[in-house]
Amino acid sequence: MGNGVVPSAGTSAPDPEPSEEVRAAVAQAHRREWALVLAATVRVARDIDLSEECVQDAYVAALAAWTRTGVPDNPAAWLTTSARRKALDALRRGKTLRAKLPLLIEPAGDPQPPAEGADVIEDDRLRLVFTCCHPALSREAQVALGLRLICGLTTAEIAAAFLVPEATMAARVTRAKKKISAARIAYRVPRPGELPERLDAVLTVIHLLFTTGHTAPAGASLVRVELVERAIELARMMATLMPDEPEVRGLLALMILNDARRATRTDEEGRILLLSEQDRSRWDRAAIAEGAALAQEAMRGIARGRFGIQAAIAAVHAQAASYEQTDWRLLLGLYDQLVRAWPSPVVELNRAVAVAMLDGPEAGLADIARLEADDKLGSYRYLPSAKADLLRRAGRYADAAASYEAAIRLTQNEAERSFLTARLAEMRSQAGSA
Numbered sequence: 001m002g003n004g005v006v007p008s009a010g011t012s013a014p015d016p017e018p019s020e021e022v023r024a025a026v027a028q029a030h031r032r033e034w035a036l037v038l039a040a041t042v043r044v045a046r047d048i049d050l051s052e053e054c055v056q057d058a059y060v061a062a063l064a065a066w067t068r069t070g071v072p073d074n075p076a077a078w079l080t081t082s083a084r085r086k087a088l089d090a091l092r093r094g095k096t097l098r099a100k101l102p103l104l105i106e107p108a109g110d111p112q113p114p115a116e117g118a119d120v121i122e123d124d125r126l127r128l129v130f131t132c133c134h135p136a137l138s139r140e141a142q143v144a145l146g147l148r149l150i151c152g153l154t155t156a157e158i159a160a161a162f163l164v165p166e167a168t169m170a171a172r173v174t175r176a177k178k179k180i181s182a183a184r185i186a187y188r189v190p191r192p193g194e195l196p197e198r199l200d201a202v203l204t205v206i207h208l209l210f211t212t213g214h215t216a217p218a219g220a221s222l223v224r225v226e227l228v229e230r231a232i233e234l235a236r237m238m239a240t241l242m243p244d245e246p247e248v249r250g251l252l253a254l255m256i257l258n259d260a261r262r263a264t265r266t267d268e269e270g271r272i273l274l275l276s277e278q279d280r281s282r283w284d285r286a287a288i289a290e291g292a293a294l295a296q297e298a299m300r301g302i303a304r305g306r307f308g309i310q311a312a313i314a315a316v317h318a319q320a321a322s323y324e325q326t327d328w329r330l331l332l333g334l335y336d337q338l339v340r341a342w343p344s345p346v347v348e349l350n351r352a353v354a355v356a357m358l359d360g361p362e363a364g365l366a367d368i369a370r371l372e373a374d375d376k377l378g379s380y381r382y383l384p385s386a387k388a389d390l391l392r393r394a395g396r397y398a399d400a401a402a403s404y405e406a407a408i409r410l411t412q413n414e415a416e417r418s419f420l421t422a423r424l425a426e427m428r429s430q431a432g433s434a
Contacts, residue, residue: 018063026062032226033076034152039124040080042131045087048149048177055089055184058083093368112402125230126237127188132176133201134185146205147212148173151227157217160412161208163379182400185355195242203251203307206234222266228259246298250308254295257314260287272419276323288318306342309334328357345376361390382408385420392427401427403427 018026037058041051056078065078072078132146140162147158157170179185189196213227235252242248264278295315298308313334320326335351349371356364368387377383388403404424411417 018067022063022066022071025066025075026059028309029075029079030059031224035081035125035128035150035230036076037079039128039150041083041087042086042128045091045123047087048131048180050087050090051083052149054086055083057086064340072096085320098195109184126241128235129202129234130189130198131180131185133198133205134180134183135197135201136183136185137176137179139201139204141172141179142201143204143208144169144172145176145180146201147208149326150205150230151209151212153212157212157231160217160379163377176408179204180228193332198246199242199247202238203247206231206238207251207254209430210232210258214258215415220270220414222270222272222413222415223262225262228262231255234261246301247305247307249294250298250305252312253291253311254307256287257291257295257311257318260284260291260318266415270418271422272415275317280322283318290370291315292319304337304341306338309338309341313338314428324405326357327336328354332358345371345374346380349377349380349383349386353390356390356393361394364390365394379410381407384410388420388423388427392423397427397431401431 026347034055038051038055041055042048045051045054060066061082062075062079065082066072079197079373098130112383129146129150133142137145144158144162147161148155153161155170155173156166158173159166162169174314178398213224213231214227215222216224232252232255235248235255237247238248239252260283261275261278263281263284264273264282266272291311292315295308295311298305299312313331316327316331316334332351332354335347335354338347339351349368352364352367352371355367363389368383368390371383384403384406387408388400391397391403404420404427406421408417408424411420
């Protein structure tokens, strides 16, 4: 292991080819530390574009430096030091230090009291989330920018999450970053009076961070653990910042309950296991107890929010003794509440599955047909996969095979593709023998 010292610039010796160990260490640091390094660099540079460029340069520099000196004991500290030095050097070279520093900070002559909880909440990533979610930005821009800066997702991955073309998303992210600079949006956790107007956007970003980790949109692994843990950590910070907000508790409950099943979602070979196949004795019971209690708190009162209702749905699944004993009627009632609180075709698709569990697969397929006619979920990979499963259950194997083929075309995660491919082969076999 290296000593963690960032080497000075100016060496003329050719860089050796990075070893697989170094490449793997840099890749892991990118997955785990991107948001932390970027947020710490923004604090110094006060410019998001410059900070992002310097962080990218720091990761490139790490390939050569770690090959020479070894992987440091604390990769995040090495990368942060490197990125911040690059940012300060760029500001000095451009003689823009005085021009840049006033951006994103409070005016020097107008001191402001610290945000409530600022002595407790010192994580730069949370500051960055709130910066991305400033009300001066559109909701779509807030969430897209959060996914880019906090998750380190590519523009293509974000575009897929929003079901829009990559060029559209690239333009949206660029406009959002320019507006942050032009509007001099502060890089800080807002004061108490400013929190409510940003709350839903912040929770949405954290939730998307979690879902991106819970089921990775691409790659070999089903789960990106570092994103899941980062999202839960941010939600816990939000709960400290806003302890009486039901939707914060709802989001935290939702993520804890879903993550409690992590160890059972795939088998030893990485094959996806459906909820009905998972070994419930291996679920994290302490996490389920914590999540269920938080969900119950979030559902108190008449005005129930979308995260609280989703947490209640997750609690029903987590607390059922077996898949067969799941209370689908209660779940359908909760989905009805969720459709009213958060009208969304994705919610309606999940509701259709609950309908199928109560009234049979053909009833669920009728609801899915209405969603297909609307075409809002045309590129959403779970629509054809849900349809395929209901067709399979209905014994319509040839139709199920066609839907599995459609789902495979939309799926980039290798674990999901493997699962769908196996199901496709099964349906073709069943159709051939029928």
